[in-house]
Amino acid sequence: MNTPDWITRTFPSVAKLRAGGDAAPGGTPAKVKPLRSTRERLNATLRQPEEALSPRVLRRTLEALRAIVDPQVSEVEGGRRAQEVAAWYAKATAPERRDLWLLMSEQFVADAARVKAAQAKFAAAVGTPDEAVAEVNYRRATVSPRRRLLQRFSVAPEGIRFLVDLRAEMSPFLKADKRLLALDVEMEYMFSTWFDVGFLELRRISWDSPASLIEKLIKYEAVHDIRSWADMKNRLDSDRRCYGFFHPRLPDEPLIFVEVALVDRIAQSITPLLDESADAADPRKATTAIFYSISNTQQGLRGVSFGDSLIKRVVETLKLEFAQLKTFATLSPIPGYRGWLGRNGTAMLARLSPKELAELGRAVGFEPPQPEHVLALLDKPQALAESSPVRRFMLRAAAHYLGREMLDGKPLDPVARFHLGNGARVEQLNWAGDLSPKGLKQSHGLMVNYLYDLKRLDKHRALLAQGRIAVSGQIESLL
């Protein structure tokens, strides 16, 4: 696509800047924090050193953005103008892009006067038959032009892709520059409308799916790295299932996907599931579906939740295909456990009875034992006998971590937060379930199953809303 006219008029320095080589999108988030608001800069004459666009160019860019939402032009024409800006963006430097974000965030707020008038009408209508209409009109007045701006960008075939990528690119800068939050939040809002669950198509991904799609799974897999195509093929074998959500506007992109193993009991270790040389079992005989990996793929869709629906739709789909499936559970990592235990080891030790403490001390060779003594034995968790007091201590601590620890009313562990939030319960702890370096690093090799008991999901959610985490009898006995 050629650079459109208005861009060469407006940004004479584009080529030069790019040639300068600082165009790498991303840059270093930390050091970028212009001090002036776009309002100040638009009224200024001179560019300050840390600013990418000069006041003059900034004004022209704002004009280009405003032209997109000009109420005089049709949606189609607005969409065309948005595509021009997107074309400019594709070639812009990282600092130039940030200036665009700032304009979009700071300059497209709602019209305060109009809001106020609508509010007054609403207040006057309360209790009258006009109340409901007045309320709707009032709410409409509060809709910011920023929303229309995003809508116009979305018109082009690649428009949604552009916005999702833009948000992903902007993400690392949010912490350092709160001015971008308005745009980020607005995008999240629009995305949750556009990516409404009703629009998502559940599609099975198999070894017959396009190689280009399977390559994306390999790239996006977030839980257990896919090491090779052979590894991937094993995960798509006849006793496995993989499902993803797809959206009509991003047709080749799985937004989220889940990998499922069809087995005959709740899986205790990830190792056999990832063993490429194992024979496929007969899925017709499986009683249990194990969700052993769920990965979100789009950083730009952060805050838009798919996982809950995905799991429920997958459960329905599996039940249709395999009527004899009775148990639906995950085999999940506990990513926050090791870190948490590092900070809370002493407190956990303090919960032991004197007898237990003594036993543990003897096992580690120090009395009274300190956290570091325990942890020193955990390089090879598989070496610890089932009756080892160390093992028992670790399981109890993990049960506490998963079954008790909450933050802002939600489970502390991020994976627990997701599954418990869906209504699952903590079912079973699995010693040495994941002996990969990542597994050891996250949780000393410990894994957990969350059970999706379809009849109790809402009961568990209600419990959670009261601050209590649903756990199985096995976990309860460890607490």
Place this chain on the structure above:
Amino acid sequence: MNTPDWITRTFPSVAKLRAGGDAAPGGTPAKVKPLRSTRERLNATLRQPEEALSPRVLRRTLEALRAIVDPQVSEVEGGRRAQEVAAWYAKATAPERRDLWLLMSEQFVADAARVKAAQAKFAAAVGTPDEAVAEVNYRRATVSPRRRLLQRFSVAPEGIRFLVDLRAEMSPFLKADKRLLALDVEMEYMFSTWFDVGFLELRRISWDSPASLIEKLIKYEAVHDIRSWADMKNRLDSDRRCYGFFHPRLPDEPLIFVEVALVDRIAQSITPLLDESADAADPRKATTAIFYSISNTQQGLRGVSFGDSLIKRVVETLKLEFAQLKTFATLSPIPGYRGWLGRNGTAMLARLSPKELAELGRAVGFEPPQPEHVLALLDKPQALAESSPVRRFMLRAAAHYLGREMLDGKPLDPVARFHLGNGARVEQLNWAGDLSPKGLKQSHGLMVNYLYDLKRLDKHRALLAQGRIAVSGQIESLL
């Protein structure tokens, strides 16, 4: 689907009422206007005669609706509950359905206190770096629970279909019962998001399309009735094109469709276009695309505009297929002309010069001529010679009607309003262009072409925004 539990508990009288035969959805809009608000009824003990649901049942129904948006339950569960209400609705009587509309309209307004608090925070943040975020939060607070209610209904595969049909069914009642407006407006807002142009798929409809789809065109055609399958087949011949917009959530339903003839000059009469016995011309040689029929199909999507985008997308598609196409125009009815002329005939006569008036008088046999004298000659417009003063008078009046008459800043004639709003211009008037009973009844057989000059669409729109209608030289000379 069986009637779910909560419904049989709540609506014991459903079966009885339906058996009574008054269930025909629709009923007579005019006579239905309950006097009490749902608020009053929910607090009451007894049902008044004109109310369908008793206070007790109304309360239970409200509970069922509130259960849908219960923040404790997942979106999936909320969707399931919405499906139960939809199942009830399918079996409900017309008065029961109206009660549901009232509950949805009156009972799901935003929380005033929360809105007020958010507004205060926003006011305090103006001018600070938090302004944009505060603004977003404020706007969020104004979102009514009604929106979430609609969203949950939309989750089910048939959810959007349900809502669109519900709104269509509610339409005739809006005038008589303003309380329903809030729901109507909210639906329009949600629909314009869901049916965003980016989600629409332009699909060609041909004789190879499913018979069930073509049957819908026959049913929905709003401009020139399709008399038979042979008539339809002629409109899908090799020198014709038909395109519709489709939405992933209503996959078998054309939301709007347009019929195009590929010809070698601007068509002046609808007759040859609808002549089933005419041979198909070679579309490769056509220079002109005539849009001779555009029909919206979904009453429930009233207010959501597709036509503008449709025409522009079709023009692009046609240009790709037929590079030699140069002219894009409509052949349109003038539905409001006859009625308008009946009211404005005297005024139009008054605009004639004495000489013109005398000529006209001689032609009609009365001097000075009155409107009724002119109209008396218009039963068979094709019988009037091209030089007839009557014909000339009628064309001038039509030019005035289309080129000057506006209401609230928009063209008076509804078809003109649509095409001129898209940026077309009034191009050519065609005497005796439509001699069907409908054509004679609407406009004494007169038809008009609107020209889509792609390079001037925005110019014409801008002109229109200033209150001026773009017309061709031919029309100008008649004014």
Place this chain on the structure above:
Amino acid sequence: MNTPDWITRTFPSVAKLRAGGDAAPGGTPAKVKPLRSTRERLNATLRQPEEALSPRVLRRTLEALRAIVDPQVSEVEGGRRAQEVAAWYAKATAPERRDLWLLMSEQFVADAARVKAAQAKFAAAVGTPDEAVAEVNYRRATVSPRRRLLQRFSVAPEGIRFLVDLRAEMSPFLKADKRLLALDVEMEYMFSTWFDVGFLELRRISWDSPASLIEKLIKYEAVHDIRSWADMKNRLDSDRRCYGFFHPRLPDEPLIFVEVALVDRIAQSITPLLDESADAADPRKATTAIFYSISNTQQGLRGVSFGDSLIKRVVETLKLEFAQLKTFATLSPIPGYRGWLGRNGTAMLARLSPKELAELGRAVGFEPPQPEHVLALLDKPQALAESSPVRRFMLRAAAHYLGREMLDGKPLDPVARFHLGNGARVEQLNWAGDLSPKGLKQSHGLMVNYLYDLKRLDKHRALLAQGRIAVSGQIESLL
């Protein structure tokens, strides 16, 4: 497609002839019978009056055909040359086309010398290990170049379509001109290979199928004329099924199709099945599938049998969809009955006992009754009481016609021949089952059910091979 070079060189008179208006493909079969063989004509100098192509042009045409099978050229090039001949054919007059058929039939026979040599080798090899190979080689030598000619025509995308249409066009001429039989038989052989049942795709045809396809059903329906699209829609309703066989080389053409009604007992009359205003029954509750119409569509595929496979595949498909279906039967016309009875009425009367004859005589008012007395009462069969001796006589005669009459070891009635040949049995006669003019004309309104008892099909076929027709107890009692 333009006329290729060699054609304009070879057939200068093509345009002239066509302009002369005798080009109507088909012509009058009877009067066309050139007396000279192509061999004679190729050696002659002058054209005789009844010959379309002059000897010179005939020679060039033969060259063009031989160029197609030139072993020097590749299959692709041969196919291209065949397409040129096909292009010529499309523009040729009917007599010119017939000359082409004659060339293809008479000039592309196997090489006698080569056949003889191969046969000698085969004879010598009998009893040795080389026997089998020698036999294969011998058989190969007998393959005529005509087969390769057909194969080359088939290469082009439209090649099979061309050949099937050519054979259909040639059909009416076969009786009068036996020289065409060789080509006809060769085509039948090639078609039965190409249209091998394994290549056929069973496809359900529904109201969601393309209108262009459904239009073909309306055209091709051979049993009960489809009167309108509404009639067609009724036959595709939810309690009906329609299936056709499709071939990859004729993708839009149903080769044969069957219409099925899902009902709760064996249907006795076609009237309710064709009643457009009847409500659809619930197909989930149906116990019986009635095949009430089977139509072959391609005259050019005469001799290639699809019906047997179609019915068996449809039965399998229906059983998968509707597990509760138990009975599969037809509701069939008896096209030859009335004609047969006209010729055999006296003989049938002679089979009656004196008492029966007397009863019948009283019923028709003549003693002894003659066939014409009986037939005189059959204009309105529905008017005859169930106990009428006329009715009983007619049923017995029909039972005899269907259950006994054979020709060359096969059932005499053509529809009976088809179904009984598939292994069905004669199940039930239905008085006044088809009161349409066609039904009255074929069989005085009588219809019959053939029952497909899947477990007995082969038994019935074996019986038939011994000259015996399988019938039900009901029919047996009439014999």
Place this chain on the structure above:
Amino acid sequence: MNTPDWITRTFPSVAKLRAGGDAAPGGTPAKVKPLRSTRERLNATLRQPEEALSPRVLRRTLEALRAIVDPQVSEVEGGRRAQEVAAWYAKATAPERRDLWLLMSEQFVADAARVKAAQAKFAAAVGTPDEAVAEVNYRRATVSPRRRLLQRFSVAPEGIRFLVDLRAEMSPFLKADKRLLALDVEMEYMFSTWFDVGFLELRRISWDSPASLIEKLIKYEAVHDIRSWADMKNRLDSDRRCYGFFHPRLPDEPLIFVEVALVDRIAQSITPLLDESADAADPRKATTAIFYSISNTQQGLRGVSFGDSLIKRVVETLKLEFAQLKTFATLSPIPGYRGWLGRNGTAMLARLSPKELAELGRAVGFEPPQPEHVLALLDKPQALAESSPVRRFMLRAAAHYLGREMLDGKPLDPVARFHLGNGARVEQLNWAGDLSPKGLKQSHGLMVNYLYDLKRLDKHRALLAQGRIAVSGQIESLL
């Protein structure tokens, strides 16, 4: 599928034999050669040691095969019986399978008496109008029941797959056991009908194709091994194309596929084409399509030729997509060169002039040089300077090998045979074009381009039919 009844009755020893471990299909071809014909064995009482099936079981197996072609049973029933035999085959041991091949080959020959009678009728009809028909009937009589047997096997959905695999499995045994040839030849004949080019679908294979399909390419690639998925992805990059032929009865199986590079001149070395790290060029600018790999995939389809059509269809397809492509050529290995030179080195040296011989002698350090002196320098062909006499000698010898050496009227080199048979010409020799071990082993690294000049293909084929190979001026100058 369970083992059907008749099999357990007939082959009681199946399980035992398989348990014995000699069931590996394939076995060692050489040592298997039963001495008795199936005719003898069917009449015998006892099994000889080298025979798998006892006479009794052999008779039952023959019955099972004959039941398939029983003219009493329908094609559908015959197909079902064939499926039972196929099910048995799937579980049979290798020796049992070979017995089945022998039965199919030896026992299903044509009926000699019927052939003789038909031939007599034909002889009598020569010169009469009945000649053509009699000829067809005669030819029909020669059709063996074996063909019908194969046809019935083909009816089942997996039937063609079964037959193709069976033939592939049988291939290694043909040399040692001529009795199998009849079955092999018959299969080749049937396959060339079923796999007629008109039935083949040309499909592009890209990175968006199913992974399972791409995995097959990796497995089947016969020219330049595909080392990894990354290698494969490079070969499907934007400046590459890959096409395969597919058949409706083997829908997931590429029968043959070709890999094409779009470049700007005739490629001289395979190395850059297989370089995964090279950037993709812009295919819109390419002038030249290089076919650098063609692989047949089905051993069972040996003798059925696809390559010619594939290349021509691909050329057409490429020209449609890239109008600026002018040159179509291969980059091919010379698999027979090294072996041939080993046998003909002395003769090639003898063709040198004394001066040339002297130069070569100096270059290799031996005068007069012997072949082994030359070959000793060819381990690293890239080390030889362009002007080296060794290099010149090798190129001249290669030009001779490709441009002159023929066997049975066809080019000696197998790859040359294929491309020259298609009408290509020898265009250019490329020193050090393939330095892989395989390339060095086959041809000391030499590669060749064959040019497909579409206008001259038939001319070149005609030349070849006269025993002359078409070569470019460059090659000519080396001869």
